[in-house]
Amino acid sequence: MAGLTIGAFAKAVGVRPDTIRYYERNGLLPHPARSSAGYRLYAESDLERVRFIRKAQQLGFTLAEIGLLLTLQASDTARAADVLDITERKIAESTSRIIDLNRIKDALEGLAAEWMLRFLTVRFLRTSRTQAPLLSAPAGRRHEIWPPTPM
DSSP states (O other): OOOOOOOHHHHHSSSOOHHHHHHHHHSSSSOOOOOOOOOOOOOHHHHHHHHHHHHHHHTTTTTTHHHHHHHHHHHHHHOOOHHHHHHHHHHHHHHHHHHHHHHHHHHHHHHHHHHHHHHHHHHHHHHHHHGGGGSSTTTTTOOOOSSSOOO
């Protein structure tokens, strides 16, 4: 598949041509060879590189971190410990985000439960007033549930 133009290359990796140009400008993708007419021509290795970039983005790596990983990959002196360090930092960040997201989820579930209880209470009171006068509000007053009580 060597010699793909930017349009065909972008389509093959599932991105827009602007994304390919952006990767080139920011050093994530080497500048490709050019045809005699000046068209960019991408090689098979470029396809694999962009697939790696996209996969790393899906895993939560920033473009700066991806650039560092690509530099380490191309380096003769890079150590596995360097890659492991970056990966372990990403795991710690992800764990922290999961904890934060679980806190948000718990708060939202509590809020939903509170509002469901309020909704059911209002429905019960409306139904009960017509059927059981003892549960109705005193004359001239009604049960208020708005605004909600602060948490």
